[in-house]
Amino acid sequence: DIQMTQSPSSLSASVGDRVTITCRASQSISSHLNWYQQKPGKAPKVLIHGTSNLQSGVPSRFSGSGSGTDFTLTITDLQPEDFATYYCQQSYSIPLVFGPGTKVDIK
Amino acid sequence: QVQLQESGPGLVKPSETLSLTCTVSGGSINSYYWSWIRQTPGKGLEWIGHIYYSGSTTYNPSLKSRVIISLGTSKNQFSLKLTSVTAADTAVYYCARGSLGAHNWFDPWGQGTLVTVSS
Numbered sequence: 437d438i439q440m441t442q443s444p445s446s447l448s449a450s451v452g453d454r455v456t457i458t459c460r461a462s463q464s465i466s467s468h469l470n471w472y473q474q475k476p477g478k479a480p481k482v483l484i485h486g487t488s489n490l491q492s493g494v495p496s497r498f499s500g501s502g503s504g505t506d507f508t509l510t511i512t513d514l515q516p517e518d519f520a521t522y523y524c525q526q527s528y529s530i531p532l533v534f535g536p537g538t539k540v541d542i543k
Numbered sequence: 544q545v546q547l548q549e550s551g552p553g554l555v556k557p558s559e560t561l562s563l564t565c566t567v568s569g570g571s572i573n574s575y576y577w578s579w580i581r582q583t584p585g586k587g588l589e590w591i592g593h594i595y596y597s598g599s600t601t602y603n604p605s606l607k608s609r610v611i612i613s614l615g616t617s618k619n620q621f622s623l624k625l626t627s628v629t630a631a632d633t634a635v636y637y638c639a640r641g642s643l644g645a646h647n648w649f650d651p652w653g654q655g656t657l658v659t660v661s662s
Contacts, residue, residue, distance in 0.1 A: 437604075437605075467646075468645070468646055468647075470646060470648040470649075472649075478654075479637055479639075479651075479652035479653065479654055479655050480588070480637075480649070480652060481650075481652070482648050482649060482650040485642070485646045485648040486645065486646035486648075489646075491648075491650065523587075523588060525588075525648070525649075527645075527646050527647040527648060530601055530603075530604075531590055531603040531604060531605070532578075532590040532603075532647060533590065534587060534588035534589070534590070535587075536587050537587060537588075
């Protein structure tokens, strides 16, 4: 199985900050990387698919980049509604695997 | 817009079978992959498996011996059966639609249902 790691596991930030979350795969997954946002008590919601493709309706302050094994999710101008947990997910091979998550909370 | 809703018992006894149904509304189950995913505090999000609208299935090897995903008797439903459950199977279970194409992402998701395994 491909293993996914994320760093940091949590971070504190302020409204207006730029936040970067890193996801690393245990082997190359090309561009087969998706990002989700999850708020407490809610299901995850896809933000970005295929490394850098913004899902319809997702604000443009979210962006993704990377390839191979290293990927990043960037949130520019952090908004109050962005405080949540973020997960990456590889879609390169079965089993589909999620990262352990990065919790973004208010500083 | 497509919406998904999980249903089934919230409490299952150890060694018994967990059974959940996902009802799809606002769209057809035709095309797309239809997945089950679970979430625990300890193991995070775990993909259980998916079924294509044609009926073909793919499972997570870690659960394959205990999982059956099937299309429902109702046209817009699919189901999960997990046999021989233990406390480790206690989780929030989500159903979700998987995209077609090169990047298999999940959207939308059901709201999730908590299943507790306990005697």
